[in-house]
Amino acid sequence: MPAITRINILQGQARVSAGPRVEFxxxxxxxxATCLFDPEIEVGGMNHFLLAEPPPGAHxxxxxxxxxxxxxxxxxxxMLAHGAAKSRLRAHLYGGANLNSGFARIGTKNAEFAKAFLASERITVVRADLGGTQARRVDFRPARGQVRCRTVENTLAPEPRPSTRPPVARGDVELF
Structure with a gap:
């Protein structure tokens, strides 16, 4: 049996695959991180976002x-470009921890945003592990929609990196 191909999803990335031996x-x-999958055509994807939305007044x-x-x-x-149907999409949500009690509750804001966004898009959340004070490692097999989530040492969570926005747009994103 061929080995699993593991792909690390970093802050600011989104990936989609139908590979039966792929793990994000x-x-x-x-x-x-949002893990989406379409169980009918066995395709799935994962993203990893740092902040919910730009500050008020941003362009x-x-x-x-x-x-x-x-x-x-x-x-x-x-997901739609890979043949998924929005009506069949299922979601898993992970993360949103508040690692430092003295800082703004960014994790809580991120978790609330993700839940509200999926609700507004009418995408069913089948599992969520959000909030708390612990970092998490998430392994997602996109073709099957299988997820393993476990807590890890907070020191393993990536440090938020500053935005390195390119000087020109890299492509279009269609907003529904």
């Missing part, structure tokens, strides 16, 4: 790969 992995602190050009509002649309569009 990520480690989350306050970030949130449209300020929407980059670190924001959930961008990565959720990107993931859904990639």
């Amino acid at each position: 992995s990520t480690v989350l602190g306050s970030c949130v 449209t050009g300020d929407f980059d790969e670190h924001y959930g509002v961008y990565l959720m649309e990107l993931l859904i569009n990639e």
